[in-house]
Amino acid sequence: MTALLIRGGHLIDPAAGIDAPKDILLKDGKVSEIAAPGKLKPVNGTEVLDAKGLVVAPGLVDMHVHLREPGQGYKETIATGTAAAAAGGFTAVAAMPNTKPVNDSAETTRWMLSPDRGAVVRVFPIAAATRGSKGEAINDFAALKSAGAVAVSDDGLPILKDNIMRETLAAAARVGLSVIQHAEDTRMTQGGSMNAGAMAFKLGLRGMPAEAESAIVERDIRLVTELRDARAHLHVAHTSTAAALAAVRQARRNGLRVTCEVAPHHFLLTEEHVGSYNTHAKMCPPLRSAADRDAMIEAILDGVVDAIATDHAPHAAHEKEVEFENAPNGITGLETALGLSLRWLHKEWKMPLGRVLSLLSAQPAALLGLKGRGTLTVGSFADVVIFDPKGEWTFNARETRSKSRNTPFDGWTMLGKVRWTISEGRIAFKNETA
Amino acid sequence: MNLAATPVRRQIHPPPVPASPFPYNPGSLLSAADLDLEGLSRILLRATELENEDPLVRARILAKRRVALLFYESSTRTRTSFELAAKGLGTDTTLISSLSSSIEKGESLKDTGLTLKALGAEAIILRSNSSGAPWLLEAETRLPVLNGGDGMHEHPTQALLDLRTMLTHLRPGLTTLAADTLAGVTVTICGDIQHSRVARSNMLLLPRLGAKVVLCGPRELLPEIAATAGPGISVERDLDAALRQSQVVMMLRIQAERLAGLQLDLEQYKTGYQLTGQRLAAHASESIVMHPGPIIRGLEITAGVADGPQSAILEQVKNGVAIRMAVVERALTAGKENGGRA
Numbered sequence: 001m002t003a004l005l006i007r008g009g010h011l012i013d014p015a016a017g018i019d020a021p022k023d024i025l026l027k028d029g030k031v032s033e034i035a036a037p038g039k040l041k042p043v044n045g046t047e048v049l050d051a052k053g054l055v056v057a058p059g060l061v062d063m064h065v066h067l068r069e070p071g072q073g074y075k076e077t078i079a080t081g082t083a084a085a086a087a088g089g090f091t092a093v094a095a096m097p098n099t100k101p102v103n104d105s106a107e108t109t110r111w112m113l114s115p116d117r118g119a120v121v122r123v124f125p126i127a128a129a130t131r132g133s134k135g136e137a138i139n140d141f142a143a144l145k146s147a148g149a150v151a152v153s154d155d156g157l158p159i160l161k162d163n164i165m166r167e168t169l170a171a172a173a174r175v176g177l178s179v180i181q182h183a184e185d186t187r188m189t190q191g192g193s194m195n196a197g198a199m200a201f202k203l204g205l206r207g208m209p210a211e212a213e214s215a216i217v218e219r220d221i222r223l224v225t226e227l228r229d230a231r232a233h234l235h236v237a238h239t240s241t242a243a244a245l246a247a248v249r250q251a252r253r254n255g256l257r258v259t260c261e262v263a264p265h266h267f268l269l270t271e272e273h274v275g276s277y278n279t280h281a282k283m284c285p286p287l288r289s290a291a292d293r294d295a296m297i298e299a300i301l302d303g304v305v306d307a308i309a310t311d312h313a314p315h316a317a318h319e320k321e322v323e324f325e326n327a328p329n330g331i332t333g334l335e336t337a338l339g340l341s342l343r344w345l346h347k348e349w350k351m352p353l354g355r356v357l358s359l360l361s362a363q364p365a366a367l368l369g370l371k372g373r374g375t376l377t378v379g380s381f382a383d384v385v386i387f388d389p390k391g392e393w394t395f396n397a398r399e400t401r402s403k404s405r406n407t408p409f410d411g412w413t414m415l416g417k418v419r420w421t422i423s424e425g426r427i428a429f430k431n432e433t434a
Numbered sequence: 435m436n437l438a439a440t441p442v443r444r445q446i447h448p449p450p451v452p453a454s455p456f457p458y459n460p461g462s463l464l465s466a467a468d469l470d471l472e473g474l475s476r477i478l479l480r481a482t483e484l485e486n487e488d489p490l491v492r493a494r495i496l497a498k499r500r501v502a503l504l505f506y507e508s509s510t511r512t513r514t515s516f517e518l519a520a521k522g523l524g525t526d527t528t529l530i531s532s533l534s535s536s537i538e539k540g541e542s543l544k545d546t547g548l549t550l551k552a553l554g555a556e557a558i559i560l561r562s563n564s565s566g567a568p569w570l571l572e573a574e575t576r577l578p579v580l581n582g583g584d585g586m587h588e589h590p591t592q593a594l595l596d597l598r599t600m601l602t603h604l605r606p607g608l609t610t611l612a613a614d615t616l617a618g619v620t621v622t623i624c625g626d627i628q629h630s631r632v633a634r635s636n637m638l639l640l641p642r643l644g645a646k647v648v649l650c651g652p653r654e655l656l657p658e659i660a661a662t663a664g665p666g667i668s669v670e671r672d673l674d675a676a677l678r679q680s681q682v683v684m685m686l687r688i689q690a691e692r693l694a695g696l697q698l699d700l701e702q703y704k705t706g707y708q709l710t711g712q713r714l715a716a717h718a719s720e721s722i723v724m725h726p727g728p729i730i731r732g733l734e735i736t737a738g739v740a741d742g743p744q745s746a747i748l749e750q751v752k753n754g755v756a757i758r759m760a761v762v763e764r765a766l767t768a769g770k771e772n773g774g775r776a
Contacts, residue, residue: 191694198662204565204587204634206694272451277566290448297446321544321574323564325585348447412449 003027004425005042009051009386013058014358015366015375024056026382029424034378051386054419057357058376059091059121059383060338063364064155064180064237064261064309066330067093067123070111071100076314076403079118081334084312084402086421086429088335091121091383092365092373093312096155097128104128104139106147113148121423122383124150124368129168129179135159138167141175150368153180155237156284158216160186166223169232178233178259178367183216183244184208184285193325195286199271205324208286214243221251221258228256235367236260238311240285242295249304259367261309264333264340265408267296273408279320279327280408283313300359301351307364310337314404332407336395338387339414347415353389382425391417456569461557461578461768463761464568466590466639474639475611478598480760481753489522492759497524499766502555504546504571505531505582506562511727511751512582512591516559519758525766528555543567547575557765560584578765586629586692591761592726593635595753597643599746600682602753603722616645622676624650624707625686625734627660629693632726633686634663641666650676651707654696655688673707677717684724685709685735704733711738722746 004026011022011034023040025033033040042048062085068076078095085093095112097103103112109125117123127149131137133156141152152172158181159165165181172179189208194200196207217236224234239245239260251258265283270290273281281287299305313330320327341360345351365374372380397410421429457464469477484492501520505513513529520527530546532538537546543562550558557578560568565585572579583589601608604619621640627633627649637647637660647667649660661669670676677683688698709723723735723744731737740747 198659201628201657201659202634202663204585204631268449270448270451275452276454276456276569293448294446297448318542321570322542323562323570324566325564344449 003032003043003046004382004422005040005046005048006051006056006384006386007040007048008037009054009056011056011376012354012357013376014354015058015362016377019354022056024376024384026384026422026425029382031376031378031380031382034376049386049420053388054386055353055389056384056386058361058374059385059421059423060089060360061092061364061368061370061374062090062310062312062334062337063094063307063368065093065095065312065334066098066314067095068314069099069117070108074403075316077117078112078123079120080401080403081312081314082119082121082123084332084334084400085121086423087401087418089338089385089387089418089421090334091385091421091423091428092124092370093121093334094124094126094150094368096126096153098133098156102128102133104131104133106143109144109147109149120428121421124148124370126151126153126155126180128152129154129159129172130164133157135161135164138164138171141171141177145175145177149177150370151178151180151235153182153237155180155182158182158184158186162219162223165220166227169223169227169234170230173227173230173232176369178235180235180237181216181220182237183213183220185212185215188212188215193282194274195271195288197271197289199274203274203277208284210241210243210288210292213241213285214247217244217247221247221256224251224256224258225254231257233257233259238263238266238285238309239296239305240266240288240292242292245295245299245304249299252304259306261307261364262296262300262305263309263311264337265331267293267300268340268344269293269408277324278408279322279324280331280406282324282327282329283311283331284329297349300345301349305359306367308337308341308359309364310334314402315406316404320406330406332400332402332404334402335400336407336409336412336414338416338418339393339395340409340412342389343413343415382422384420384422385418386420388417388419391415393417456572458572458576459578461765462572462580463590463765464572464579464581465588466593466635468590471611471613471642475609477594477757477760477764478601478611479609480763481598481756484759484763485756492522493524495523495763496766499525499556500554501525501527501557501559501762502550503527503529503559504550504561505529506537506567507583509561509582511754512561515751515754516580516582516758516762519755520762522755522759523763525762543571544574547571547577551575551577557762578768580761580765583631585631587631588635589631590635591754591758592632593639594761595750595757596636596684596724596726597639598753598757599724599750600722602749603746604681611643613642614644616640616643619644619682620646620648620680621682621684622648622650622680623684623686624673624676624709625655626688627651627656627686629655629689630686636684637667638664648676648680652703654698674713674717677713677721680718680721682722682724683709683718684726686726687728687730687734700733707734709735709739711736711742714739714744724750726750
């Protein structure tokens with residue numbers, strides 16, 4: 001394997017506490033050396049990347065994506081989804097199990113990890129918590145973990161029954177996996193297609209109340225409290241309401257292992273963005289009120305939020321070009337997460353660059369227990385993103401690497417142009433015109 | 435230690451909400467909010483002119499132009515009056531209903547719209563059971579789309595014909611609308627507000643002319659949040675109290691097809707919200723009684739009231755044809771230089 005020397009860049013590695021100009025040598029898929037600028041000399045066969053004026057950071061980690069394989073290759077494949085990830089600066093993506101069939105077996109998990117899938121960055125499958133994600137019978141977590149699963153979740157569907165959720169948390173804790181819950185009491189959201197409230201009333205759409213999310217988060221936190229001795233780890237997926245965040249905040253003060261992620265659309269958009277029935281503003285959980293959105297921003301700035309995750313959910317154009325109520329939930333997000341986070345969290349709301357990057361790499365890597373990722377210390381995987389922190393650009397959905405274009409961020413101004421994404425020492429994406 | 439202490443509030447400037455690109459076509463009528471006062475005046479004026487026009491002259495106005503009626507839901511009044519209106523102006527109309535077309539075979543609204551456009555339709559009148567469907571159809575076809583009722587959302591031509599009915603009684607002879615035309619007028623809309631597109635279009639339209647809209651009904655059918663849908667709207671749970679302040683009372687039926695499992699005690703409902711002769715005489719003996727239909731006699735309204743002297747229900751139906759002639763004419767002439775009337 002050829003060696004790569006990244007020269008002249010500014011290294012930001014929040015986990016290692018580094019924020020300084022450094023040159024980095026990558027060899028055999030690992031970080032080989034880090035040194036002051038100009039100290040490392042390329043030997044024969046070393047490719048040199050000129051990172052002058054650019055930020056060099058650990059490759060981003062998205063702990064919540066839908067790659068649609070197996071079963072729905074017309075929306076996305078592991079190859080196209082990971083290509084979009086690389087374009088967005090991600091070197092690791094955790095793939096949710098709501099595929100067809102549901103990934104509830106070691107066999108499917110291994111199929112997803114096969115080199116035949118053509119992944120250009122690392123895929124980490126999240127296995128279904130229950131058989132077929134039906135919320136009834138718990139899967140064999142030990143077998144799933146040894147096949148490569150990094151967490152368990154019935155994403156898209158919540159585990160409603162208290163006893164099943166309790167047993168899931170306990171069983172996952174026994175094998176050292178976290179349980180990622182899609183917090184939605186589906187008994188309260190039936191027929192709903194957007195946030196319950198004034199906007200839903202005006203648009204004549206049935207609403208999904210904020211309590212449907214917070215009720216499950218509160219129930220789950222009760223269960224984690226009961227399982228305190230087992231060190232159960234609950235991770236709340238795509239948190240969207242102020243009430244759910246308040247519950248997480250309190251659980252943390254009580255010393256519980258409760259973590260949460262927030263998606264860019266939930267810290268940027270509100271139910272008002274549904275506008276005139278824009279199906280690219282339809283997802284689950286839905287876009288919430290301005291107060292909820294502001295609470296997401298607050299919690300990110302305060303450090304209550306552990307990760308920014310995209311919930312990248314590609315759908316074919318024909319599936320979204322239908323009546324709002326009939327459109328499937330979800331938007332793509334891999335190519336816009338960094339640009340939006342830098343544009344808004346960093347530039348607009350003054351969050352230090354290192355903290356933004358930590359939410360997009362070090363913290364999610366730690367949550368999933370990905371050893372040697374989310375940092376660039378010597379010996380870590382050579383997963384790197386190199387971007388121009390001053391580079392403003394406009395996202396054009398037609399140029400996406402994803403198979404789908406269902407994004408509300410088409411035409412939005414982004415900050416931070418990705419120049420190279422390096423996955424275990426190989427260049428997975430490059431944009432030399434930037 | 436105060437665990438609930440809120441963190442320091444930061445000044446947050448979030449990204450703006452983009453302006454709506456709708457309507458794409460100046461001839462479209464998607465929402466009652468699409469029309470400004472001038473546009474409203476023009477439609478009401480044209481409705482009267484067209485109504486009084488010699489039918490043979492009228493039939494030449496849009497002779498052989500093509501209008502499609504696309505109906506995903508059953509309808510008597512809206513469909514027939516749109517059809518009579520369009521035919522009265524000389525257009526060729528064609529009716530596509532979900533039960534006798536390729537919609538049954540799974541054809542999407544987009545494809546149905548594009549097919550109608552390819553067949554030469556110059557405007558589409560859409561009735562759909564999905565809120566927002568006319569916006570989708572307009573975006574995909576860019577034709578003038580007339581919203582003939584979309585799900586629980588809007589029914590703008592109903593609001594226009596209701597307005598015409600109210601003006602006939604309350605402001606006879608008026609020709610130009612202003613922001614205070616209905617000042618001092620209170621309109622009670624009573625019944626299943628939650629599922630009513632008629633209520634939504636009326637509550638958007640009437641306050642812009644200075645009217646107050648009082649929404650009345652039980653909590654299951656009228657969420658408190660309805661009062662925030664726009665200016666000039668309030669919620670009153672007591673029908674008698676609402677009647678006492680109203681010059682117009684509009685009764686709505688319970689939309690059994692949209693209740694989605696909601697169980698209602700109908701006897702209790704009737705006790706609280708049925709418009710009876712007794713109630714009307716006691717609290718609103720001078721008010722106009724309206725109802726967009728279909729009427730369920732003996733439920734939200736008694737037969738005596740529906741057929742009584744205060745009832746304007748059949749006038750509403752009649753006004754539907756005049757209003758829809760004006761709206762169809764606007765659809766096919768808007769945006770054209772000189773010829774444009776809207």
